[in-house]
Amino acid sequence: MSKMPLKTSSAMHVHGSDGIHASLADDGVLDIYWGESKLYQSSSAAFKDCLESIAPFLRADGVEARKRDLLLVRDHLNVPQVELATHLLEYFDESNSKNMQVRWNGVCLVGFDHASYPNVPALDAQQREALANQVGRWHTSAGNRVKEFELVGVNIDLFCIPMPNVNALRTRVLERMGAK
Template sequence: MVDEAAVVEQFIELARGTGDSLISFLPAFEDAVTVPETSTLVRTHFLAHDANGTPAVEQLAGAMANAALDFCIPRSKIEKAVAEYMDSRSTAAIVSLEEQARSLFVKSESSGEGGELLLFLLMERVLQRPQLISKMALKTNTEVHVHGSDGIHASFADDGVLDIYWGESKLYQSSTEAFRDCFESISPYLRSDGDSRRKQDLMLVRDHLNVTQRELAAHLFQYFDETNPKTLKVRWNGVCLVGFDHDNYPNVAVLDEPQQQAVSKAVSRWHRTIGNRLKEFEIVGVSIDLFCIPMPDVAELRSRVLKRMGAK
């Protein structure tokens, strides 16, 4: 008899890292808010500023680049490399995997893979929802983006339901375009008529499940077996990252009252836009976690991430 509580605990432990260091570069602005008449919870974050008053773009880029190995390489390969280090005390295998991970990224400043990497960090470190599949490891051409959703993560609810989270990230200059394109991209996976899209991704999960513990993997496979009643205990959810350029970039740590009110008004406008787009794409009733991250310059963040990865 499988100890389901132990299996759930095993799964939770798969989430890599903690949110403390990441959130020090991306502090939250006010509390998370559920958009009225929807099931979408919005968390708004701004980049922190250093002691010289400069937004922490370089620090965030470094945190993103340092997560490339976790994001791109399956746990089985990482564990093998770590075992080689423990046996030989040589880091050669680990360094080789790091090089493999960084080589998988498209060498273009217009690539959306930087957003996918940041979304991965938010999923694993902030929400503590482990990755089910490393799609980047399936790439056959490093100059082509991976098709489908930007990530698939999961968590177990208290009632034994497996919550699966489809991810979508958009880092655009325009907030209007970013919100629209984000929900347009993720809605096919979340609507009631999205069975074919979900099935395609879940077949990949079944064939390339990023879990090494045999008992845990066997338990998870039940949720993807169409002949198993556990498929009735799967719930679809979304996690979105929307980043965009924001003029007169605020240092949220030192805002006076009028500045706080001005930023709050901007956040309220974004919430209204989100609500309108959710209605437009007919996903108001689906549970979605949305990270709204205004930035000084999205293109600069992309460029710095590529540079930190040695791509420029």
């Protein structure tokens, strides 16, 4: 499901979930992925806000938080194959036993400023070590936020994209979208 039906306001593209996707696992469980993205100057702030945003949907106590979005998924299911759509809808029917065969997952894209983004093949050993240390700090920061928002044990795919200037990227994307 795309971003806009999940927004709290259709005039404000920055509020609400960024998307919900699903896949049927080999064990018959429906994996539902809440998507969230944050692009900030600070990696720490990006990790914090991204994981804080999806936490209400992923924690065991998130039944109420999930309910609204799952109703939207049910009503706006974007699956062209009728048989597949019918099968998926069984998971959203509270009277169907498949309703209990669902795993809540997260997928996060976190972008942040990193002015000295390296040309990895051209790095010497000392520069590679410095880069490995930086990646380790990002890993620690993200792990601390997972603990803070009680998401330990939840499957979260976290894509980190350091870039020279988040604000420049945001400005270009918004211009291409025709938004202010």
